Amino acid sequence: MAESRSVACAAVSPSASSGSVSKWRNVFIIGWIGLQVALPLSYYLGDDRFDERFAWRMFSPVRLSECRVKLVDRTDGAANAVRPSAELHEVWSNLLSRARASVVRAYAKRWCERRRNAGADAPALHAEIVCENPARRGDPACAGALIAAASGPSGCTVTPIPPELNLCEVDR
Amino acid sequence: MSRYFDAFEVSARRLAVLRVLFFGLLAYDLWAIFLPHAPRFGAGGFNVSQVPALDAWLPMPTPGVVGALYLAGGLAAFCAALGVGMRLAVPVVTACYSGVYFWSQSDSYQHHYFVSLVLILLCFVPHGAWRGDAGSLRSWAMRLVYVQTSLMYAWTAVTKCDAAWLDGSAMSSLLTCEARLHVQALGNALGWTEAGAVRAVSASIMVGEFAAAALVLYPPGWTLGLFVIPLFHAGVEYLDFDIELFSYYMFALLFALLLPQRWLDRGWDVVAQRLGGPRQRLLRAMNGDSTTQDVATRWLIAGATALTTFALLRALPVDRADLGAGLCAAFAFAVFAPWRGSSAPARATSALTLITGAALCLAGLARSEALYDYHRQWGGYLRRSGDIEGAIARYESANAIQHDAPARHVALAKLQLKRGDVTAAVHNVDEALRRDALALAEANARARAAEADAEDHLELGRAHVRLAESLKFAAEAFPAAGRGDDLDALKRKREVNLEDARGAFEANLRLDPTCGAGRSELARLRGAGDAGER
DSSP: OOOSSOOOOTTTOTTTSOHHHHHHHHHHHHHHHHHHHHHHHHHHHSSOTTOOTTTTOTTOHHHHOOEEEEEEEOTTSSOEEEOGGGTSOHHHHHHHHTTOHHHHHHHHHHHHHHHHHTTOSSOOEEEEEEEEOGGGTTOGGGTTTTTTTTTSOTTSEEOSSOTTOOHHHHTO | OHHHHHTOEEEHHHHHHHIIIIIHHHHHIIIIIIGGGGGGTTGGGOOOOSSGGGTTTSOOOOHHHHHHHHHHHHHHHHHHHTTSSHHHHHHHHHHHHHHHHHHOSTTOOHHHHHHHHHHHHHTTSOGGGGGOOSSEEEOHHHHHHHHHHHHHHHHHHHHTSSHHHHTSHHHHHHOOHHHHHHHHHHHHHHTOOHHHHHHHHHHHHHHHHHHHHHHHHOGGGHHHHHHHHHHHHHHHHHTTOOOTTHHHHHHHHHHHHHSOHHHHHHHHHHHHHHHHHHHHHHHHHHHOSGGGOOHHHHHHHHHHHHHHHHHHHTTSOSTTHHHHHHHHHHHHHHHHSOOTTOOOOOOHHHHHHHHHHHHHHHHHHHHSSHHHHHHHHHHHHHHHTTOHHHHHHHHHHHHHHTTTSOOSHHHHHHHHHHHTOHHHHHHHHHHHHHHHHHHHHHHHHHHHSTTOOHHHHHHHHHHHHHHHHHHHHHHHHHHHTTOOOOHHHHHHHHHHHHHHHHHHHHHHHHHSTTTOTHHHHHHHHHHHGGGTOO
16 A cells, blocks of 8 residues: 555564564464354354354345244153243344244253253253255245245255254253 | 555555544544443343453453543544644554454454454554655555455455356345435346346455455556445445444545555645644744753643543543543643653643543534433343342433433333332423424424425334324322323323324335335334333
8 A cells, every 4th residue: 555655663664573463363264264264164164054153154045034932842742832032032032033043042051950840850852943945045946835844845944943952951 | 466565655644634534534433423322331241252261361341441441442542533742542442442452242343353463553653654744664564554455455356256146146135225226227228137136236345355456456456446335335424324424434444455556646736835834823823943852841731631631531431431531631741741762742732632622522512412322221221130220310310411302211210110100200301391392393394395205204203103192191199199181191192192193103114115215114013002012
């Protein structure tokens, strides 16, 4: 960059910086750029399509995909619906409804601990989350797929978390 | 690579422009937009940080602590914008803003992440460089700001190399009715179908973002970038996407990063010619001969500034205002105290700038909707989670802030009735009716004016609906309080208001038949049936 008047600042000129400082600065720069490449790349190479933090996916189709989220308590064999919205602030309910896995896991961890503290030996919480497949949002064949998830065309919906997974066993 | 960063030169004037625009916007953002979100932090004893592996070690955020960090961060940003205490201001605002961002996912737009990253990098710009002296300096951190901005555009463009974006379906889902009309008009002008126009706009955004990534890193392309890249952000604002101040951050950043040096110098000279003299005279008059300031005077200025800052911000009607005011006072004290090795005199203008920042925060928040939203939203959460006492306290604060405007009196009265406090509930219903009637009269005057537009009729309809809802609750609450009001008259009045609301929404649709929001309001009224529930 050719600025009009150049007065090198001693505090930051290479001659003034010690070799050690320069080395750590280079490590910082490489680490920074490496992270900024690796974090978005890990989104594209990973399995979790619904957590777009750190991937710079502004206005992505994922954000527009709707999910149907149901948390089910199967501790006693029966399937009882759990209502996180009754106790969580709506920002967390919104993140749950957008299938944010880290929030689902954190809520499950808290719920399972409470159930254990209340005397349940083996609490069982399952997340039945069905989302529109972001890759096929524009496909007319997939219109209304979320409503007819079980009977609709295959590939129109995705399940970010396996419904058979007992979330109370994940973090133990 | 080392040379690529080491040899990067940036003019101090460019840094000064960046300082004023970026930190000025940040101060406004933290006080007016972030602060009302503080009550969501730690609500219900639940939190997930941006790095969930750290959750076991991180304390639970609370509205009081987060609000205090936003207040202090805002004051530090205000000082940074005006070049006061840069050595401390930039790290403080970075710690407050980025610290809260990484602490919780509860308020995490992608641009909060971007601003956090830029702030961290700006901490590595030498504090003396922000003064705006003539000349330039080398800064690897500023080079990294350009690289970071470029990477963001590149990855955003990669997101759009996707069938759902390129076939226009993603863009179609995002368009508001008004925006769709403009895209249609563009298509008509070019002889395209609406779908074709949407596809063309989608593809051009993707190409534009790749181009932006390249232009930011290529200095000869900066002038072109200065005019082209902001178009994308202007489009986002035009389409009315809810992304808070992201577009404005990018306008500020792109202007400061890409403005050609010769234009910057010319503009600087013009401003310096006009304002330089008065500024110098003001500085001389206020600061006197600061070079001979003794240590005791400097301690005195530090203490007085800190105390005044504390007294001002302690008056803010937010949770833990004492903590926020204390943090701001500590910042003020640290900026002016003559620590060992600090030989710079404490200038009266700098102290006055900091105190002005605190006063602006107090006065600005009092005149904005931010504090009302702060208490209203908190009250809503507490009400939904069954904390009646907490919700009542929050609604009372919200209602007091709104003066004569409609607020949360009916919601408050419902809670008071639940608690058995009939007298207070009835008082609040009366207050709701008074304020709703005032607001209705104002909306009526606007809608009857010759220049009234569709929006005025929409607001009039909403004012009628609001009054109808208050009347409905009054008809339920007054008998419980033993009041002998004519219930039939209340019900008739409510019916009249609902009918007038329908008329206003229809007028909205006559003036804006394609996109008028009156359509959804009428559907809502129909959906609520005769009860007029919303």
